[in-house]
């Protein structure tokens with residue numbers, strides 16, 4: 601497995617929230633490994649803990665107990681600062697609501713993760729890489745446009761380019777096609793699949809679209825706090 605990078609391990613992960621003196625356990629003793637260069641789809645009904653699971657993998661949140669590791673390195677045991685660096689250097693996040701920065705142009709949005717990365721190669725090649733990604737998502741002529749001038753599908757394509765700009769080990773996508781019409785959703789999905797496959801990166805995608813299942817390597821379903 602020496603050439604395998606971006607291996608995600610969840611080891612007896614439990615996540616619970618306290619609410620009004622009551623403990624609600626969202627994820628219950630989840631153990632799983634996501635392989636390298638794998639496209640994993642995460643299904644489950646609303647409130648089943650899909651976003652919670654992505655946030656744990658992405659180091660946005662920490663488990664109540666258990667361990668999350670990437671390439672054997674525990675995210676759980678990192679300090680807040682280390683976890684932030686981990687996120688900036690190794691994770692690409694695509695949010696359901698795009699989350700583009702409105703005051704930055706298309707190009708500047710995509711360059712943001714490059715500037716936050718401490719990887720010298722990413723910084724050196726960042727501009728060329730950002731251009732190349734924006735070309736691939738069909739936005740070469742829109743580099744200086746601001747997000748409010750773009751359609752939903754175009755904004756989502758910027759978000760995809762941005763998520764890949766720091767050459768992450770793992771791309772986490774939370775319902776990336778949820779706000780798009782079927783046709784645009786298909787285009788965005790194929791793009792994401794192609795770009796991560798070309799780079800041999802992991803893609804973990806939350807979706808309600810049964811259509812996506814057809815092109816995924818593995819489909820996991822969250823039910824009663826467990827993956828089935």
Ligand SMILES: Nc1ncnc2c1ncn2[C@@H]1O[C@H](COP(=O)(O)OP(=O)(O)OP(=O)(O)O)[C@@H](O)[C@H]1O
Nearest residue numbers: 617618619626644645646647648649650651652653
């Ligand atoms: N910070 C928090 N504090 C308390 N409860 C939370 C918190 N974050 C999430 N939850 C609860 O955890 C459960 C799972 O939430 P999560 O967002 O992971 O669901 P989901 O599967 O992504 O749902 P959806 O498909 O609607 O996006 C929900 O019941 C939610 O209320």
Ligand SMILES: [Mg+2]
Nearest residue numbers: 650651652774
């Ligand atoms: Mg969610």
